[in-house]
Amino acid sequence: MNEPIRExxxxxITKRFPGILACNRVSLxxxxxxxxxxxxxxxxxxxxxxxxxxxxxxxxxxxxxVNGEVVRFASPADAFDRGIGMxxxxxxxxxxxxxxxxVALGMKALHRRIRLDLKEARRRVLEVSAHHxxxxxxxxxxxxxxxxxxxxxxxxxxxxxxxxxxxxxxxTSALTPQETDDLLDRLRRMMAELSIIFISHKLNEVKALxxxxxILRHGEVVFHGSTADHSTAELAALMTGRDVVQPxxxxxxxxxxxxxxxxxxxxxxxxxxxxxxxxxxDVRAGEILGLAGVSGNGQRELADALAGLRPVESGSIRLDxxxxxxxxxxxxxxxxxxxxxxxxxxxxxxxxxxxxxxxVLKDVGKAGFSRxxxxxxxxxxxxxxELRERFDIRCSSTAAAAGTLSGGxxxxxxxxxxxxxxxxALVAVYPTRGVDMGAAEFIHGQLLALRRSSAGILLxxxxxxxxxxxxxxxxxxxxxxxxxxxxxxxxxxxxxxLLMAGVPLG
Amino acid sequence: xxxxxxxxxxxxxxxxxxxxxxxxxLGEMFNQRAGVFNLGCEGIMSLGxxxxxxxxxxxxxxxxxPWADLLGFALAAVVGMxxxxxxxxxxxxxxxPQGIAGIGLAMLGTGVAGTLFRxxxxxxxxxxxxxxxxxxxxxxxxxxxxxxxxHNPVVYVAFLLVPASGYLLHRTSWGxxxxxxxxxxxxxxTLGIDVNRVRYQALMLGGALGGMGGAYLSLCQAKMFAxxxxxxxxxxxxxxxxxxxxxxxxxxxxxxxxxxxQSLQLSLQVWGIRFPYEFAVMLPYVLVIVVLALSRSxxxxxxxxxxxxxxxxxx
Numbered sequence: 001m002n003e004p005i006r007e008x009x010x011x012x013i014t015k016r017f018p019g020i021l022a023c024n025r026v027s028l029x030x031x032x033x034x035x036x037x038x039x040x041x042x043x044x045x046x047x048x049x050x051x052x053x054x055x056x057x058x059x060x061x062x063x064x065x066v067n068g069e070v071v072r073f074a075s076p077a078d079a080f081d082r083g084i085g086m087x088x089x090x091x092x093x094x095x096x097x098x099x100x101x102x103v104a105l106g107m108k109a110l111h112r113r114i115r116l117d118l119k120e121a122r123r124r125v126l127e128v129s130a131h132h133x134x135x136x137x138x139x140x141x142x143x144x145x146x147x148x149x150x151x152x153x154x155x156x157x158x159x160x161x162x163x164x165x166x167x168x169x170x171x172t173s174a175l176t177p178q179e180t181d182d183l184l185d186r187l188r189r190m191m192a193e194l195s196i197i198f199i200s201h202k203l204n205e206v207k208a209l210x211x212x213x214x215i216l217r218h219g220e221v222v223f224h225g226s227t228a229d230h231s232t233a234e235l236a237a238l239m240t241g242r243d244v245v246q247p248x249x250x251x252x253x254x255x256x257x258x259x260x261x262x263x264x265x266x267x268x269x270x271x272x273x274x275x276x277x278x279x280x281x282d283v284r285a286g287e288i289l290g291l292a293g294v295s296g297n298g299q300r301e302l303a304d305a306l307a308g309l310r311p312v313e314s315g316s317i318r319l320d321x322x323x324x325x326x327x328x329x330x331x332x333x334x335x336x337x338x339x340x341x342x343x344x345x346x347x348x349x350x351x352x353x354x355x356x357x358x359x360v361l362k363d364v365g366k367a368g369f370s371r372x373x374x375x376x377x378x379x380x381x382x383x384x385x386e387l388r389e390r391f392d393i394r395c396s397s398t399a400a401a402a403g404t405l406s407g408g409x410x411x412x413x414x415x416x417x418x419x420x421x422x423x424x425a426l427v428a429v430y431p432t433r434g435v436d437m438g439a440a441e442f443i444h445g446q447l448l449a450l451r452r453s454s455a456g457i458l459l460x461x462x463x464x465x466x467x468x469x470x471x472x473x474x475x476x477x478x479x480x481x482x483x484x485x486x487x488x489x490x491x492x493x494x495x496x497x498l499l500m501a502g503v504p505l506g
Numbered sequence: 507x508x509x510x511x512x513x514x515x516x517x518x519x520x521x522x523x524x525x526x527x528x529x530x531x532l533g534e535m536f537n538q539r540a541g542v543f544n545l546g547c548e549g550i551m552s553l554g555x556x557x558x559x560x561x562x563x564x565x566x567x568x569x570x571x572p573w574a575d576l577l578g579f580a581l582a583a584v585v586g587m588x589x590x591x592x593x594x595x596x597x598x599x600x601x602x603p604q605g606i607a608g609i610g611l612a613m614l615g616t617g618v619a620g621t622l623f624r625x626x627x628x629x630x631x632x633x634x635x636x637x638x639x640x641x642x643x644x645x646x647x648x649x650x651x652x653x654x655x656x657h658n659p660v661v662y663v664a665f666l667l668v669p670a671s672g673y674l675l676h677r678t679s680w681g682x683x684x685x686x687x688x689x690x691x692x693x694x695x696t697l698g699i700d701v702n703r704v705r706y707q708a709l710m711l712g713g714a715l716g717g718m719g720g721a722y723l724s725l726c727q728a729k730m731f732a733x734x735x736x737x738x739x740x741x742x743x744x745x746x747x748x749x750x751x752x753x754x755x756x757x758x759x760x761x762x763x764x765x766x767x768q769s770l771q772l773s774l775q776v777w778g779i780r781f782p783y784e785f786a787v788m789l790p791y792v793l794v795i796v797v798l799a800l801s802r803s804x805x806x807x808x809x810x811x812x813x814x815x816x817x818x819x820x821x
Contacts (some may be wrong), residue, residue: 077698092693094686106697111679
């Protein structure tokens, strides 16, 4: 067992990547039994800083002190030896291996002998899992586990390897509200023996768990203080550097006719399973229908089917009265469907193409942007400049490759292209996932503006705050069907959370 | 001739034929399990065949006897290991694209082996090669004795390597590391495993096995060396790894299937059965293509196969 960490300090840590100053003389400290929240927008340097503490990256300047002693971590194994372990945002588990094998991979004592002593690793897993009340099945292959279970495995693994300080990088980003509450509970109990550094941009979780908070902006510490003394609004302002007013749906105006009708839709997933099994859905003109659900319950297949990217097994999809269930993407696009895909880097844009080209991708064959098969660069450029202005796309020039833009700006490029075409219906899949608060605010504002112009919007999201703030109605998807549709004003976090977990309203 | 005799001919010829492929494909399997796709197997086998042949050739009038053959296999393993190291330098350290680097290594190995052969030896010369070692008792069993237990000793060793490879992969800590760096190198990295080092180790083991596969061709199978001795077997070995779904038993099954098809083809000619010769020669290769095309992947291979690891490359 490692010595407990009474005090850990990062002093003046600087880390440069080619062209980026990721961390600029960052200092912070954590004491025994304390939870520190590390807060900041995307690209603020939180993960880089924690990767340095976990021994994955080497700092260019600065030092790390554990219990007053300066330490250098050449690899994560060194950090584990001093009791520092990190649970990464994207789980670091080998899916084809069992839970025990994943833990054994990191147990140095087992690697000194040729024969692999899996029994010893299994014993350790069970011991830690019982001690910290983190139930895991040591013999299950990781690929069979749900996201929540994998998270527990990550915690158990990190603790098995001797962590006394847990670094958690956005631990709740893939969890349901219930799983999130459950995790926060467990972490609170574990704090009797451990210290925690908790990276997040969900300020309500920061308030719920942490004792102190350190806020990073552009690689520098801009605030450090006690969590209890500051409201979430204050923290948000410190995080973004200005006051943030998240736009809300005022629920004004009456929805019109149905623009998107889905009936008894059956669609297969990538593994041949029925991902959508008799799904019914209506989106009316002038409303935002939020589709809430834990990811993996058919959202991706629904979005693909609506955009014509996945074959429909049976059922019907009508876009403004016209059947599009078996139509080509081209016909669906021409029929007035807008689409903001989940994977914005690969489906939303062509990365190496310029911003200008990406903005006309869907209309490049139309008169206006080309004549007799030849492009009209002047028109394409003028269009891009206009949209850049209107959608606040921040790029060095519209000739820059779209793939080099930040996530938020790529999303604005996609939104600009889709909205400029004046869609009758828009399918927006996780439109603000991984974008920073400022860009999210802008994107939300644009979706609400589109709603006012009487388009019907299907907003697929797993962020309850987002769904509740923007939607007129909320549909909950569970195992390929709509479990319930609620008026937004009747929906609470609790009811939605239960529905998302598959518990019908009783 | 009875059907039983025909089967006996095909099997007793096919089993020793499979060994060169088996050794090379087991080596390639370790490479790929660690995430490195080594098309250079052909070159490693060629050079292995040449240096394996060399001691026996130089000592053909001397009294080294079987020691020359043993020395040949050891040299072939060392040269294979060095080529594996070279491939590691190019693809693991300098992160060159593995497909292109593999083609380069294949050309380098065959080219160097051919040049050295023409320079040092000149014409086709035979050697005595490794003699058969019937296993006392077992080789007397009717039918099975001749098929399984009346071969040169390398055959027995190669087939023992199949369960040994399975043990190495699944029951040792090194095997666990190999599987991890080939599937999720980033996860292995966060646990303090040196991804590139494990890949180098796997490449050296794979190279040694590939070199010995080559030496088997020149010392045990053909008992001579020629420019085109390997004749694409290195590429077949790569295909067999996919066919065998990265498992030693699957790889062994593939090597046997291919060599049985080849021995059937030879037997057809020997028996004087009227069958177009060109089609018969094609048979084993067509079989591999058909089987690869039809085998739907149920197990997923090493998911990081073909990608160099770079810790600071995000996403």
